[in-house]
Amino acid sequence: MSVHSSISIIVMLIASLAAGIDIGGSAAGAPLQPGEEPLGESAFLEAFIATRPPGPATSVVAHDVPGDGGRQIAISWTRSRDDGAGDDDVVGYDILRSTQPGRGYLLIDEVPPGVESYVDTTATDGTTYYYIVRAKDDMQTVDSEPSGPAASRANWFRTRRLNMFIILVLFFSFVLTYIAQARRGKELFVRRIPGLTAVEEAIGRATEMGKPVLYVPGIGEIDNIMTVASLSILTHVAKITARYESPLLVPTARAVVMSAAEEVVKEAYLSVGKPDAYNPDNIRYLSDAQFAFAAAVNGIMLRERPAANLYMGAFWAESLLLAETGFEAGAIQVAGTAMVSQLPFFITACDYTLIGEELYAASAYLSREPKLLGSLKGSDLGKAFVMVAIIVGVIMETAVAFGVAPLTAIADIFRNFFYVAGQ
Amino acid sequence: MNEVSLWTGFWPFTPERFAIWVGAILTLCIYSFLYRDNPFYKFAEHLLVGVSAGYWALIYWNANIVGQLLVPVLRGGVLLPLVPGVLGLLMFTRFFPRFAWISRYAIAFYVGGYAGLAIPSYMQARVLAQVHAAMAPTVSITAALLLIGLICSLLYFFFSREHKGVLGGASRIGIWFLMVGFGASFGYTVMARVSLLIGRMQFLFRDWLGLIR
Numbered sequence: 001m002s003v004h005s006s007i008s009i010i011v012m013l014i015a016s017l018a019a020g021i022d023i024g025g026s027a028a029g030a031p032l033q034p035g036e037e038p039l040g041e042s043a044f045l046e047a048f049i050a051t052r053p054p055g056p057a058t059s060v061v062a063h064d065v066p067g068d069g070g071r072q073i074a075i076s077w078t079r080s081r082d083d084g085a086g087d088d089d090v091v092g093y094d095i096l097r098s099t100q101p102g103r104g105y106l107l108i109d110e111v112p113p114g115v116e117s118y119v120d121t122t123a124t125d126g127t128t129y130y131y132i133v134r135a136k137d138d139m140q141t142v143d144s145e146p147s148g149p150a151a152s153r154a155n156w157f158r159t160r161r162l163n164m165f166i167i168l169v170l171f172f173s174f175v176l177t178y179i180a181q182a183r184r185g186k187e188l189f190v191r192r193i194p195g196l197t198a199v200e201e202a203i204g205r206a207t208e209m210g211k212p213v214l215y216v217p218g219i220g221e222i223d224n225i226m227t228v229a230s231l232s233i234l235t236h237v238a239k240i241t242a243r244y245e246s247p248l249l250v251p252t253a254r255a256v257v258m259s260a261a262e263e264v265v266k267e268a269y270l271s272v273g274k275p276d277a278y279n280p281d282n283i284r285y286l287s288d289a290q291f292a293f294a295a296a297v298n299g300i301m302l303r304e305r306p307a308a309n310l311y312m313g314a315f316w317a318e319s320l321l322l323a324e325t326g327f328e329a330g331a332i333q334v335a336g337t338a339m340v341s342q343l344p345f346f347i348t349a350c351d352y353t354l355i356g357e358e359l360y361a362a363s364a365y366l367s368r369e370p371k372l373l374g375s376l377k378g379s380d381l382g383k384a385f386v387m388v389a390i391i392v393g394v395i396m397e398t399a400v401a402f403g404v405a406p407l408t409a410i411a412d413i414f415r416n417f418f419y420v421a422g423q
Numbered sequence: 424m425n426e427v428s429l430w431t432g433f434w435p436f437t438p439e440r441f442a443i444w445v446g447a448i449l450t451l452c453i454y455s456f457l458y459r460d461n462p463f464y465k466f467a468e469h470l471l472v473g474v475s476a477g478y479w480a481l482i483y484w485n486a487n488i489v490g491q492l493l494v495p496v497l498r499g500g501v502l503l504p505l506v507p508g509v510l511g512l513l514m515f516t517r518f519f520p521r522f523a524w525i526s527r528y529a530i531a532f533y534v535g536g537y538a539g540l541a542i543p544s545y546m547q548a549r550v551l552a553q554v555h556a557a558m559a560p561t562v563s564i565t566a567a568l569l570l571i572g573l574i575c576s577l578l579y580f581f582f583s584r585e586h587k588g589v590l591g592g593a594s595r596i597g598i599w600f601l602m603v604g605f606g607a608s609f610g611y612t613v614m615a616r617v618s619l620l621i622g623r624m625q626f627l628f629r630d631w632l633g634l635i636r
Contacts (some may be wrong), residue, residue: 190582223537289475295468302460344609357580380583386554387577393558401560418548418555
C-alpha cells in the first residue's frame with residue numbers, strides 16, 4: 001500500500017469518527033435511546049469502503065501503434081483491484097499525458113471501468129510522451145506509476161490494411177491486363193447501351209429542327225469520376241454536333257470543368273475537320289452556386305430552346321429542376337448519372353437514362369479507347385469476383401447458422417478478409 | 424393577406440425587415456417561372472448568378488488563397504503550399520493560347536492526386552464494406568430477397584456479355600429491383616423537397632406577411 005493510500009485511510013477514519021460513526025454505539029457518542037439499534041460492523045465497513053481510495057491501475061505501458069500513419073500511441077494497463085473485484089467501486093479511469101516524466105500531466109481523455117487499453121490519437125510524431133492512468137471512484141482518485149517514454153511515428157505500410165492492398169493489386173492487375181490486350185488490338189466486347197443510341201437520335205433531331213444541343217456535365221468538380229466520364233462522352237457528342245454543324249451549348253458550374261470542356265470540344269471539332277465551327281462562347285461558366293446554376297440553365301432552355309438536352313455527370317438537387325424545365329420546353333432528353341438519389345428524377349423526367357455504371361461504360365463504348373475499355377472489362381472481372389465472394393460468404397455463414405460448426409473459423413477468416421480497419 | 428398586415432410587416436423599417444422584403448420579392452420573382460419565363464424571373468436569375476459569382480470568388484479567395492497559401496507561407500514559413508500555388512498559377516496560362524497547354528499539367532496533377540486519394544476510400548466504403556455486410560446468413564425470406572436483388576443488380580451492370588438467356592433474365596430481375604429502390608428513393612426525396620417548400624412558405628407567410636405564427 002502506498003504512503004498516499006495509508007494517509008488517506010487515516011484521514012477517512014478520523015473523518016468517519018468526526019461524522020459520528022461509532023462501533024457498537026450511536027451517532028456522536030450519545031447514549032442509546034430506547035428502541036435504537038447500535039450501528040453494526042457492516043455499517044462501519046460500508047462507510048469505510050466508501051471513503052477508501054481505489055487501488056491504482058498498474059503495469060502502465062505505452063508504445064507507438066505499429067503499421068499506422070503516425071500520431072497514435074497505444075496505452076495499456078492492468079485495471080485497479082477495485083474494478084470488478086475488491087470494493088468494486090471504480091467508476092472509470094482518466095488518461096493523463098506529459099512530455100516530461102514526473103510532472104506536467106494533463107488530462108486527455110477518460111474511459112469507463114473494465115477498460116485496460118486506450119489509443120491516444122492526438123500525439124505529435126517524434127515527441128516523447130509519458131502517461132499516467134488515474135483510477136477514480138465516486139470520491140477519490142489514485143494515480144498509477146507513469147509509463148515509460150513513448151513516441152509516435154508514421155509507418156511506410158499500414159499492415160492493418162494489407163487486405164485492401166491485396167484487393168487493389170488484384171483489381172488493377174485485371175485492368176492492366178485488359179488494357180494491354182486492347183492495345184495489342186484484341187477485340188473486347190462491350191454490350192450495347194440503349195441510352196447511347198438515343199443520344200445520336202436526339203442530336204439528329206436537333207439538327208433537323210435547326211436548334212442547338214445542350215450538354216450539361218453536372219455540377220461536380222473535375223476530380224469527380226462522373227465528371228471525367230461526362231467529358232469523355234462530351235467528346236463523342238461534340239464530334240457528332242461538329243459533323244452536323246449544330247451549335248453545342250455546354251454550361252458549367254466549375255471553372256476547371258469549363259477549361260477541360262473547352263479543350264475537349266475544341267479537339268473534337270479539330271478531329272472531324274471542323275475547327276471553324278467551334279465557338280468558345282458556347283462553353284460557359286455560369287456559377288458555382290448550385291441553384292444559381294440551375295436558374296441560369298433553365299433560362300438557357302427557355303430562351304435558346306435547345307431541341308436536345310443531355311445531362312451527364314454528377315447532379316444533386318438541381319437535377320429535377322433541369323429535367324422538368326427541359327420536359328416543359330419539349331426537348332428530347334437523355335441523362336446519365338451515378339448519383340443514386342437523383343436517378344429517380346431523371347428516369348421520370350427524361351426520355352432515356354444511363355443508370356450508374358452505364359455512364360462510365362458509355363464513355364468506353366463510344367470512344368473504344370483501350371484504357372477505358374480495359375478499365376471497363378477489368379471492373380467487370382472485379383464484379384464477378386465480388387459476386388462469387390458474396391455467394392461463397394453467404395453459403396458459409398448460412399451453414400454456420402444451421403450448425404455446421406467446423407466452418408465457423410473459415411467463415412470468419414473469409415468474411416474478415418473484406419473488413420478494412422479505419423485507421 | 425390585407426393591407427394592414429403588409430404595412431405592419433414593413434414598419435418599423437429595420438435592416439432585418441428590409442432583408443425579409445428583398446428575400447420575399449426575389450422568391451416571388453423566381454416562383455413566377457411556374458407561370459412562364461418573364462422579366463421578373465430573368466431579373467432574379469441574373470441577380471442570383473451575379474451575386475453567387477461574387478460570393479464564391481470571395482469564399483475561394485479567403486478559404487484557399489489566403490487560408491491555405493498566403494497565411495501558411497507568409498506567417499507560418501511553410502513552403503509546401505507554394506507547390507499547389509504554382510500549379511494554380513499555371514491555370515492562368517489559358518489566357519495565352521500559345522502557352523495554354525501548360526495548364527494541362529495542373530489539371531493532370533489535380534486529377535491524378537485525387538484519384539490516388541479517392542480510390543482506396545471508394546474501394547473501402549463502396550465495395551469492401553458492402554461485401555462484408557452482405558455476407559450474412561440467409562435464414563429468412565427477406566435475407567434471400569436481399570441476396571437475389573444484390574446479385575441480379577450486379578449482373579445488370581455486367582457489360583462483357585450480351586444480356587441474353589440466363590444473364591438476360593437475371594439482369595431483368597436486377598432492373599426491377601433497381602426500379603423499386605428508385606421508387607422508394609423518389610418518395611423519400613420528394614418528401615424532403617416538400618419540406619423545403621414548406622420552409623419557404625413559412626418564410627413568406629410568417630416572416631414576411633406575419634399571417635401565421
